[in-house]
Amino acid sequence: MHATEISPLTKKLAAFVALSDGDLAVLARLHQKRRSFGAGREMVHEGETEQSAYILAKGWVCSYKLQPDGTRQIIDFQIPGDFLGLRSVLLRTSDHSFEPIVDILAAEVPKKDLLEAFTNTPRLATAILWVASRDEAMVVEHLVRLGSRDASKRMAHFLLELGARLTLVGLGSKSGYACPLRQYHLADALGLSSVHVNRVLRDLREAGLVSFRDGQVKFLDYAGLVKLAGFYTAYLDETGPLLL
Amino acid sequence: MHATEISPLTKKLAAFVALSDGDLAVLARLHQKRRSFGAGREMVHEGETEQSAYILAKGWVCSYKLQPDGTRQIIDFQIPGDFLGLRSVLLRTSDHSFEPIVDILAAEVPKKDLLEAFTNTPRLATAILWVASRDEAMVVEHLVRLGSRDASKRMAHFLLELGARLTLVGLGSKSGYACPLRQYHLADALGLSSVHVNRVLRDLREAGLVSFRDGQVKFLDYAGLVKLAGFYTAYLDETGPLLL
DNA sequence: CCTGCGTCCTGATCTCGATCAGTAAGACCG
DNA sequence: CGGTCTTACTGATCGAGATCAGGACGCAGG
Numbered sequence: 310m311h312a313t314e315i316s317p318l319t320k321k322l323a324a325f326v327a328l329s330d331g332d333l334a335v336l337a338r339l340h341q342k343r344r345s346f347g348a349g350r351e352m353v354h355e356g357e358t359e360q361s362a363y364i365l366a367k368g369w370v371c372s373y374k375l376q377p378d379g380t381r382q383i384i385d386f387q388i389p390g391d392f393l394g395l396r397s398v399l400l401r402t403s404d405h406s407f408e409p410i411v412d413i414l415a416a417e418v419p420k421k422d423l424l425e426a427f428t429n430t431p432r433l434a435t436a437i438l439w440v441a442s443r444d445e446a447m448v449v450e451h452l453v454r455l456g457s458r459d460a461s462k463r464m465a466h467f468l469l470e471l472g473a474r475l476t477l478v479g480l481g482s483k484s485g486y487a488c489p490l491r492q493y494h495l496a497d498a499l500g501l502s503s504v505h506v507n508r509v510l511r512d513l514r515e516a517g518l519v520s521f522r523d524g525q526v527k528f529l530d531y532a533g534l535v536k537l538a539g540f541y542t543a544y545l546d547e548t549g550p551l552l553l
Numbered sequence: 554m555h556a557t558e559i560s561p562l563t564k565k566l567a568a569f570v571a572l573s574d575g576d577l578a579v580l581a582r583l584h585q586k587r588r589s590f591g592a593g594r595e596m597v598h599e600g601e602t603e604q605s606a607y608i609l610a611k612g613w614v615c616s617y618k619l620q621p622d623g624t625r626q627i628i629d630f631q632i633p634g635d636f637l638g639l640r641s642v643l644l645r646t647s648d649h650s651f652e653p654i655v656d657i658l659a660a661e662v663p664k665k666d667l668l669e670a671f672t673n674t675p676r677l678a679t680a681i682l683w684v685a686s687r688d689e690a691m692v693v694e695h696l697v698r699l700g701s702r703d704a705s706k707r708m709a710h711f712l713l714e715l716g717a718r719l720t721l722v723g724l725g726s727k728s729g730y731a732c733p734l735r736q737y738h739l740a741d742a743l744g745l746s747s748v749h750v751n752r753v754l755r756d757l758r759e760a761g762l763v764s765f766r767d768g769q770v771k772f773l774d775y776a777g778l779v780k781l782a783g784f785y786t787a788y789l790d791e792t793g794p795l796l797l
Numbered sequence: 798c799c800t801g802c803g804t805c806c807t808g809a810t811c812t813c814g815a816t817c818a819g820t821a822a823g824a825c826c827g
Numbered sequence: 828c829g830g831t832c833t834t835a836c837t838g839a840t841c842g843a844g845a846t847c848a849g850g851a852c853g854c855a856g857g
Binding site: 374376377378380381382384396404405442445446448449451452453455456457458498499500539543544 | 648649702783
């Protein structure tokens, strides 16, 4: 990536906070150490202590927890512009594992650099903390999805949330987005069997709401889908920053 | 409460971090403004921006989100020693509502005091951030509960987690604890109907594992319950602090 | 005293989604 | 080229848990 190209993270932050030239410079510096990981290889194992966080530049990752009985629950997906292991660096704890869904490209951010950035550019620091807080809000919403919505609402809500997130970094729109997930990813995330995921997707497609095919999510009736899902974006686009 | 009495929060922090006299003094000061709230009255409404956080001293609170269709999903319960609205103060956002389950007593912590404490006693600040991080880990675990465990495992796991949390502040033990929750609280938290909650509780009681009656949770076979639930405490007792 | 309400509890029925079983179509590989 | 793997898809059956309906009990207020 050239210095002139805008990183997804920068794009995301800029949507909510006015960043100074200094902030932008620091942000660019955090993106320097590029690393790639192959699809399927576990990156951080649950319980490990990491000394680096990553900013995802390209590709998708999922974070999950394995159960004693072998089933896995996907907690969240990370898309370009998202942090990986931010909390585990700041707080020396990691309570779930990460796995790249496709080959990914990420910027490694050593603990030291991150802490430096925090002290030198407090405005950037709050912006990053705000991002972390937004991630937590998404986890809470995911919890609500699992606890009190049926299969098709879960699916609809989830696909809409992903769309909103991708749109923020320029990878999606109200008409759809490219999506490397398999049906079993959806199953593990939404607490359904992949058989049922398949049926729900067919139902939604036949109802003319959304199609999930060949790595493409296409919104056929955005408004209808929003209504079915009860999708309110308040938890995603809390306006602006904050001060610490 | 007298200055000599140890607050639940102090007890909790002390279990993980060695606090200096200075830390303890600041912590005591944060506990000064006492306020009480009646059971059932909503404290913070979803979407509101609050200028104060609270440290719960006595009683139980639940945080929840309401769905368009009227059902509510309980995100978490707060017990003595827990923060209320910590994130909403630090980040000017609140994405769920709070409701006292019984009459409660809480210490109001104005934003200003909290920020002061953060700058003056960094060690205490990290301890508090660590507490926030632990709360988030519990939300994630709750998500896993909802996504990939059946009703009785959910219940067993939940009752065990509550027990572990209460034990940390001296309100519980491996033999049980006082619990003001109603069966419908369990239902709203675990994504079950209260009818089914009732049945599951009966089953667990008749299996000689745990009883939930008259405001008392009694562990009849702790080891057996742990085994049934697949209850691992790693996410609760990450050792020690951290540095920021 | 009765009345009404909230909570606990139980039985009967129905339904959503899991599980089992199997087909079909690529992709990769020797 | 045939084999093996992964993924998508469909039908049949089964079961966990929702829903409906109603009863028992304690408690507050008239």
